[in-house]
Structures are given as structure tokens and as C-alpha cells.
Amino acid sequence: MSQSPHAAHYFLAARECEISRLDNVLRAGKLIGQLSQLVHVLQRERGSSNIWLCSEGMLFGEELAHRAAAVSQSMSNLFSDLPALPPASALQPGAFRIYHRIGSMLMALESLPELRNQIHDRSVSHQRAMESFNAIIQQVLNLVYEVADIDADGQVASALVALFTFMQSKEYAGQERALASAGFASRCFSDSARQLMVELIAAQESCLNSFSGFADASIISVWSQQEAKTSEFERLRRLACTGVPGEEDTVLNWFALASQRLDMMKIVEDKLINKVMHLCQQSLQRVQSSNLDDPQTLAGVVVTPEKPLAAYFAASAHHNEADDDTGLPPQLNRSLLNLIQHQAHRLKTLDNELAGLRATLMERKTIEQAKALLMQYQGLTEEQAWHLLRKTAMNQNKKVVEIAQAMLDVSTVFTSTP
Template sequence: MNKYSDTTKQFLLATKRSEIEALHQLASNCQVITFVCELIHQLQRERGISNIFLISKSTRFCEHRRKQIEASINTEEMLRSQLKAKYLQTSDSASNMRLFNLIALALQDIDHVPSLRRKIENQRLTAAQSTRAYCRVISALLAVVFEASDVASDPKITQQLVALFNFIQGKEFAGQERAWGVVGFSQSTFDKRLCERIKQLEISQQNSFKTFFEFALESDSQQWQSLESADSVEPLSQMRTMIQQLANGSPIAAEISEVWYELTTARIDKMHTVEEQLSEGLLNQTKSRVAKVEDDLLNHRKRVNTAANKLSDMDYWLSTQVTPNEDAKNTLQQSYIKTNNQTDQLTGNRAFYDLIKEQSDHIKRMELELDTAKQAFVDHKKIDRAKLLIMQEMNFDEAEAHRVIQRRAMDEQTSLMAISETIIKTAAALHKSLKSLES
């Protein structure tokens, strides 16, 4: 009787251990994501409160702002603690190169938030300038969430990450809509450009929530649909319509800014309850998957030991050439009609082969499901690439570049993805032409 080497068995089990390690890393990422999402929420609140504080010349929301800054700082400290514990106190950093760089960029922006707060305190910024500054910090944090989600290796968890990312992206668009609406009301006038910005933010929310519904669990979708009821949305819809009617520059009372703020804040607070549910569900899913795969590893060990004790080198080539179809199964069953000892030996070879085949099939299924789930991330990267090209070419900020893509998509009645691909291909063709001219 021949036995498989320890190295053979170790590599068979190493496949499952590798999956466990990837899930542990993913679980760490998911925990960090929940803290990043919470800081984003606190900064979104701080951004809205700061706008009211600025446009009222420090007469409104003073105490409200002080408490909110305190909440933001506490959340920031918890995030920094999590980042250190999850990433700086471990030796495995090779696979996190891009993520670490984005964390560094985000922390760099956060390091400058205290100076932003001092300028707001001293009324040295306009509400529009303050909004842009907070949007920049939040955008950097969203990039961290995106990268931490994009490295996910489990299909089911990836789907939940896609849902969460698109929901918080939609929530950020809602926060920007709130902020720019306050800016317009505080000026007692809306120009065409500001109205267009607010309209595009509304469309961006719809697109983000559409992707959210595509990947979210049914319970999460129902939770958001129940909160986003017609009765709660109608007053906001009326104010959105009013803003678009003010595109000609007609004056409006600045006091309405607080009505707008209250309506949009109530909606964003509802979003936060869904966001918390999504985060909790994500953490529960990662824990469940880790426990399941660890149980699978124990089962694999038992099956390997059982199969390895019933091997026959003489029968190996016959048993391992059997393919998983009905005819082959029948052939294998016929070959079992031997002595008990021969049957045990053949069964051992088959069991070992089946274990490897099961793992191969499992990996293939995961890769296929993962490719489908990650397509949303691929699309997002292409849109970001197209925005960057526009920003470089036209000296626009990110919001302006995004509006360019949205306008073209609306004019051509196509998707943001299609427009982004056209922009990238055009830029690549131009770059190639310039290179040929240089040579």
C-alpha cells in the first residue's frame, strides 16, 4: 500500500487555510469600514451644521456645532485606533499597498481638519468653501472604503460590500445636496450652475441607490424602501422643484435654508439607520463565513486522514482518471465489485481525488460569482478614471468632472459607464498619436 506524502496532504489543507486567512483579512477590513462609515457620517453632520453656523455669522448652531465637533473627534480617535490595531501591528502588508496609501492620504486630510474648524470658527471661510473642504475629506475616506471593499475575496460578502459602498455613496450625494442647497438659500438666490449641481446630485443618488438595490439583501432593501416613503419624500421633492424654478436668479428668503436643512437632515438620519444595519449585517456575515470555513477545514482534515489510510498505488491511475459524469460513476461503481480490501483501497483514492475536485469546483464557483459582484467596482474605477482625465484636461474639480459625464450621458441617453469608456478610449488614442509624433 502506498501513502501520500505529508507535503501532498499539507498543500491540500493549505488551500482551505488560505481561504480562512483571506476571510480573516476581509473581516478586519469590514470592521475598519464600519468605523470609516461612522466618521463619514459625523463629518457629514459637521459639514451641514457648519454651513448654518457660517451663513448666520456665528449666531446659529454654536452649541450644536461644538457638540458635533466633539462627536467627530471621538469617532476619529476610534478609527485611528482601529487602523493601528488592524494594519500597523501585523506583518502582512504586501497585499495592502494601495489601501495603505489611500489611508495615508485620508489621514493627511483629517490632520488638517482642526485648522478648517478654526477658520470656520473665525468666519474666515464662506459656506461654499467650507462645503468643498469637507467634501474633499469625505471623498478621501470613501476611497478607503472602496479599496477595502474591492480586495474582498468572498462573493457573498463582496455583494454586501457593493451594496454598502453604493449606499454610503448615495448618502454622501444627499449630504452634498443638503450643503449646496443651504449655500443657495443663504445667498437668497440660486444661479443656473448651482441649480444644475443640485439636480445632478439628485440623479447621482438615484444611480447609487439603484446599484444598492441590485446587490443588497432583501431585508436591507425593504428597510430603505419603508423609510423612503412617499409621505416623507414629498416635502423634499417640493423644495427641489422650487430650487429648479429659481435658476433664473429670482430672490428667496434666506430663512428657508433652515427648512431645507431640517428636511434633508431628517432624510440623511434615516439613511444612517440603514447604513448601521448594513454594517452590522456585513460583520455578522464575515463572522459566519469564517466559522463555516474553519469547520470545513476540520472536516477536510478528517477526510484526508481517512482517505490516506486506504490507498492502493495499483488502483490510483484508474480511480483518479474517472471524470464526474454519470457514465464514469457507473464505471467506478462496477470497479468496486472486488474484494473488500480492493474496494477500500479504491475508495481511498477516490475520496482523496474527490476532495481535491471539490476544492477546485469551489474555487471556480467563487471566482465566477466574485467576477459578477466585482463588476460594480470595475465600473466605478472606469468612471473615476474618466473623471480624472477631465479634471486634468479642463482643470475641473471632481464634482464638475462628474457633472460633465452625467450631462453627456443624459444628452446621449446612455450610461455613465459607456461615456466613461469613450473618454478613456479617446484619451488613450490621443496619447498614442502624440507618442508616434514624438518618435
């Protein structure tokens, strides 16, 4: 007759699964840090390239080589942390998305040498160069979102949402730096450039509002103090939004101030990544040091023929149930029962606090899919597709995600168009 299954084995297995899950989050956090650094240096190369192109090769010539070297170093660091491919026989179906995202990012990064040659020879417009950098950076950010699409508890999930929204705000800020750099360098702002400046500022504010709703108060305070010191930056922002070219050295002042702001955003971004890691490490330490590791507890919890789990109940016949409303022996109260209660509470908290995360990610995916449709079937750039979605939403007094979803609902119109 086979032995009956024992609860202790399953709870121990559950604890090992929890440890494995937290290890995965920690590894993801390390990779996100590398991706964040790559985005940061790509953003700077994008801005420097715009100044070089729009100054007709008069400014930032030496800077381009430094920026390319920084990107190459960051790529090398990132590649060493990418997950290794297992043998084909060991590939897991669930890994499809992350492998696809890695492949898409690597393919985008492979276009950098040719893009740099075109920039160096000034055979590409600053608009086209910026669009290319935007597309590359977006592929890196897409991998960030995929890597972080993990089973996280409430606190970690909130920290991840704060990180996502802040990283997206920083990318809008990077696009703003590059766009205004081009205008100040060429001493000309087109109507579309000024409109895009306004939209990029609004998009940053929207992301920062979401960030403030999820981030730790101390991190919000760090960012708020930085934003209070940007009066000159705001003045130059207004010049760009109104199309005023400024003085000859305005482009250098703007780029320096915008870069200081982005460097500060990188510091805050690093703090957000560290917050995620810290929360995971705390959880990991709690699980690893739980009472399930107590030899006195495990002496009877680990199942043996000589001392089954039921022996705990017999050994505790003298226990006063009035002292403990669970009615269970103190050994179980301190270990297995606590784990049961903790897991139940964590799942309930997860359902509540991840609702916002799921909505945020689903809205983003819906908007990205709608933009892809417009780009594929209407021949629009990513910026033009986003502008059209926002304009349509404002005209109809609806949210962008509502317009995007409506577009996806009638997507057969696009696919059937000759």
C-alpha cells in the same frame, strides 16, 4: 528516496488559507464600520458649516463645536483600528495601494483644523468649504473601496456591491443636504446650485437602483419604508430645485428632515456592513466545523508513515459503489471530496457573480481618473468635472463611463497642453 506529497496536507493548507481569507474579510468589515461612522459625522459637519456661513454667523454657531468634537472622536476610534505598519523588511508589495489610500486619507484629515478656522472666521465661501469637505470625505470613501477590494465569494461580493452603492448614494444625499442648506440659509439659489441639486438627486437614484439589485430583500424593505415617509422632505426638495427660498425657518426644517433621512441611511448602511460580517462569520463557521476537523476522519487523512492516505481505499474494499456514484470511500466523500466540490462550485459562482462587481469598480475608477484629468489640466473642481462629464454624456446620448474612457484614451491631449 523522498516521500510523495499527500493530498490531505494540501487540502488542510487550503482550509487554513480559507480561514485566513475570511478573517481578513471580517477585519475589513470592522474597519469599514469605523470609516462609515467617520463619513457620517463629516457629512453632518459639512451641512452645519454651510448653514453657519450662509446665515452670516447667525445660525449653528454652537453646533460647529459639537460637530468637530464628534469628528475627532470618530477619528480617534478609526485610528485605533488602522492596520499597523510592519518593519520595512516585512512590507509586502501588494499592500502599496491600501497604504497609499490610508496616507491620502490622513493627509486630507490633517487639513480639517485650518478649514475649521476659516469657517469659524467666515473667511471662506460656503462653496469652497463644501468642496474641501467633499474632497476629505471622498478620500475616506476611497479607503473604504480599497479595504473592501478583497477576495470575496459570491454572496459576500453582492453584499459589498450593495454597500458600496448605498454609501455613495448617502454621500450624494449629504451633498444635497449641505447644498440646499446653503440656499435656504442665504435665501438664494443660483442656477448652478439648482442644476447641481437635480444632478445629485439623479445620482442618488442611480446608486439606489444598483443597491436594490444586490441587497438583501429585508434591507431593501427597511429603506423602502423610510422613503415612503418623506412627503415634506420631497416638498422642500422641490423648492430647492426650483429656486424658491421658502420661509425663514425653512432652513431648519430642511436640515432636520434631511438629517433624519441621512441618519436612517446610516442605519441601513450599518445593516449592510453587518450583513457582510454575518455572511463571513457563517462561512468561517462552516469551514472551521468541516469534517476535516473530525478526529475519526483525520486519523487516516493526516499523513503518517504507518497509515498513508491510500489506506482509506484498502479499508473500504467492502464499500458498495452502487450506493455512491463517486466510487470513493465514505470518509473521503464527507471531507476532502466535499471540499473539492465546494471550492469548484465557489469559483464558478464567484466568476459569475463578481462580473457585476468588477464592472462597477472599473467604471468608477475610469470616471474618477477622467475627473482627475479635468481637475488637473482644466482647473475644474470635482463637482464641475462631474457636471461636465454628465453633460457631455447626455449631449452625445452615451454613458458617463464611455465619455470618461474616451477622455482617458486621448489623455495625451491634456498632458501636452501648456
